Amino acid sequence: MSFVDKSMQVLHEAGYKYTKKRADMLNVFDQEGDYFLNAKEIQQRLETQYPGISFDTIYRNLKLFEEYHFLETSEISGEMVFRKHCNPNMGHHHHFICMNCGKTQAIQSCPVSFFQDQLPGCQIINHTIELQGLCADCQV
Template sequence: MTKAEKRTLRLTDALRHAGVRITRQRAALLDVLAEADDHPDAPELQRRAEAQVPGISLSTVYRTLTALEEQGVILRHMFGGAPARFEHAETAHHDHMIDIDTGEVVEFCSDRIEQLQADIAAELGYEIVHHRMELYVRKRPS
């Protein structure tokens, strides 16, 4: 079974657990979401699903995403006040850089940053329970 097929199964199970009926449109949306390795917003997910099964409404996309988020299988990100973007919850911890000119989201992980954050929290008498780092960036001129 491929990674996308496993994700589709996980997303489908989560919707069923939430009591949401799996229609053809929702099944197409789940396939699209399972294949997404970027951070699409709802209109982009609708566009991709519409290419597979015409007739999926944006409200269906939003309701489905909300149910999946409530089940803990996807994460909603609000980068700099832009429309919400979504990613799989099972991905390993990572941080994000958001290009303010293009909207591109780049995932990265840095052991140095993780250690520095833990050190700072410890110096102040805390331990990190959860964190999210977002860097808003612009390409340097060549």
């Protein structure tokens, strides 16, 4: 079952109705894969199918998708950005995010054990590590 179909099924089982707009919005993220998008970019991709689609509609659905863990969020230059949630089979990892194009790259190593060694008597329960910069293509 596709990402869009699975997501729509979860929403249906939670009592949300199927809307083509929701499915098409999820499809944008499915097609973009490793890229973070802001609300304006989502609006631009859907504008031809849904002229005049409002930011309220977009943000409401983005928050719903985030709540059900279909999307993950970040902040780049003070703006919320969204992308399709990582494949759970990847295991624990972190991300490098290009601040220009939004492309992400997985980082498989995790430095938390170093920090744990620096904090005797403390227990790290959760962490998020995200590196931001320019990818090789955007540095050219």
